[in-house]
Amino acid sequence: MLYQKVNAQMWRNIWVVGDLHGCRAQLDAQLLKRDFNKQQDLLLSVGDLIDRGPDSPGCLALMQEPWFRCVRGNHEQMALAALDGRDQTLWMMNGGEWFWQLKGAALIAARHALKRCAELPLILHLDFGDRVVVIAHADYPASHYALGKDVDWQQVVWSRDRLGRHQRGSSAHIDGASDFYFGHTPLEQPLNVANQHYIDTGAVFGNRLTLVKLQ
Numbered sequence: 001m002l003y004q005k006v007n008a009q010m011w012r013n014i015w016v017v018g019d020l021h022g023c024r025a026q027l028d029a030q031l032l033k034r035d036f037n038k039q040q041d042l043l044l045s046v047g048d049l050i051d052r053g054p055d056s057p058g059c060l061a062l063m064q065e066p067w068f069r070c071v072r073g074n075h076e077q078m079a080l081a082a083l084d085g086r087d088q089t090l091w092m093m094n095g096g097e098w099f100w101q102l103k104g105a106a107l108i109a110a111r112h113a114l115k116r117c118a119e120l121p122l123i124l125h126l127d128f129g130d131r132v133v134v135i136a137h138a139d140y141p142a143s144h145y146a147l148g149k150d151v152d153w154q155q156v157v158w159s160r161d162r163l164g165r166h167q168r169g170s171s172a173h174i175d176g177a178s179d180f181y182f183g184h185t186p187l188e189q190p191l192n193v194a195n196q197h198y199i200d201t202g203a204v205f206g207n208r209l210t211l212v213k214l215q
Contacts, residue, residue: 001121002148002150003121004121004125005125006041006042006124006127008214009129011040013037013041014044014215015036015042015043015147015210015211016044016135016181016212016214017045018204019046019047019048019186019204020047020209020211021049021059021075021203022049022059022186022204023204023205025055025183028208030211034211042067042069043062043067044124044126044181045070046181046183047070047071047073047183048065048074048183049070049073050061051075051079051091051095051096051098052095057102057110060110060113069124071122071123071124071135072122073183074138074157074158074184075094076120078090079096079099079117080114080117080118082096099111107176108213111192122137122153122157123135123140124137131177132145132176132177132178133180133214135181136156136181137182137183138155138159138182138184139160139162139163140174140180141162143172144174146177146199158184160184160185163182163191166193171193171194174196176193176210179196180194180197182197183198185198185200186200186205200206202215
């Protein structure tokens with residue numbers, strides 16, 4: 001599934017969180033601090049739930065929660081490829097060793113959870129009535145956004161080209177939506193440029209986990 005539409009008006013508060021990479025305890029602490037209400041509020045993720053951090057299974061469990069939505073990140077993509085027998089070394093080199101250390105019921109549960117990542121959308125389209133907000137892992141690789149538009153999924157999951165242009169001082173808006181939220185590249189601080197927001201602040205490397213309130 002490339003796109004998934006979310007009616008933002010169904011929720012009281014909506015937050016988007018940067019790359020979790022197994023940092024479930026940090027997330028839970030942040031949600032507690034913000035009085036997150038699991039009956040009325042919604043949490044959105046820019047992907048990369050897994051790898052490198054201490055609790056990848058705990059972050060995968062978020063996918064079963066009715067108050068959580070997520071796009072697929074490159075780490076989920078690497079895990080799916082490895083489970084299909086392709087590029088296992090690539091996943092291992094990028095933090096996937098936790099999976100191969102599991103045994104018994106924990107291994108079976110993690111395998112099932114990772115397989116469900118194939119059902120994650122690549123792009124979340126949030127309709128607020130008066131504005132549209134788009135969430136993807138790495139980029140929306142076009143100058144104009146449209147719901148259902150055919151774009152290169154590998155760039156959505158992997159590309160750092162647009163971020164590189166921002167960092168070189170060559171920024172441009174993406175037309176067709178109010179704001180875009182991305183993760184993928186750990187930064188010391190969130191980067192807000194044009195109508196794009198990069199919110200992976202490297203929580204797994206000892207920095208803070210970034211949550212942004214959209215509503």
